[in-house]
Amino acid sequence: MNSKARYFQILGLAAFLLPLYVNAHPLHGATGDVGFLSGIIHPLESFDHVLTMLAMGLWLSRSAKQTIYFMPWVFVALMLIGSSLIFMPVEIVHAENIMNLSVLLLGLMLAFRFKASLLIEALIVGNVMVFHGYVHAYDIWLDVDAFAYTVGFSVATVMLMATGIAANQLFNRLEDKYSLAGRTI
Known part of the structure; x- marks a missing residue:
């Protein structure tokens, strides 16, 4: 079997399993949330949050240097606005x-x-953050200690975005160091 066929078989299997892992709350029980520590852990254990925040960090690292320091907090604010939408009757x-x-x-x-x-x-970016907050609203607002959970959730979100920013800076350094631009092979 050629490598292309094997690649598409693996990709198909991954796509088959994707709904379980992309779900915002995989294998997440209703009684598992109890405050700050749960708020820190939840974003790190839900695959959608990790991918979203790393993508946001990568996206943010493309912007001006001055915005890198305050935009993660703006993103968290948009996410919290999205989570507050559960109070609407729609x-x-x-x-x-x-x-x-x-x-x-x-x-x-x-x-x-x-x-x-x-x-x-x-x-x-605003759409991603508002809808992400809305999807995680029940974890935030229905927690035993919602304020502590929200603080932990926000801190973990900013840490994941910072990881995305750092990863992009590392990629740029590696690209500059090992770039084949201008070289003939």
């Missing part, structure tokens, strides 16, 4: 799917180094 249908598609779009834009206008970028 349910957002397919919020998790919308968030996942936004992250996919963001990832494709990152992968292909697509440059969009600031307004389009702000809409995509």
Whole structure:
């Protein structure tokens, strides 16, 4: 069997298993949340949050240096605004799917180094954060100690974004060091 066929078999198997791991709350019990520590742990154990925040960090690292320090907190504020939407009597249908598609779009834009206008970028990033907050709303607001959980959740979110920023800076250094641009092979 050639390597392309093997690649597509593995990709198909991964796609088959994806719904379990992309779900915002895989294998997550209703009584598992008890405050700050749960708030720190939850973003690190839910695959959607890790991917989303790393993508946000990678995206953020493309912006101006001055914005890197305060934008993670703006992103957390947007996420908390999204989580407060559960108090509205209107349910957002397919919020998790919308968030996942936004992250996919963001990832494709990152992968292909697509440059969009600031307004389009702000809409995509804002959409990701607001819907991500909405998807995680029940974890935040229905916790035994919602305030402590929210603080822990926010701290872990910023740490994941900082990891994305650091990863992008490492990628850029490696690209500069091992770039084949201008060399003939």
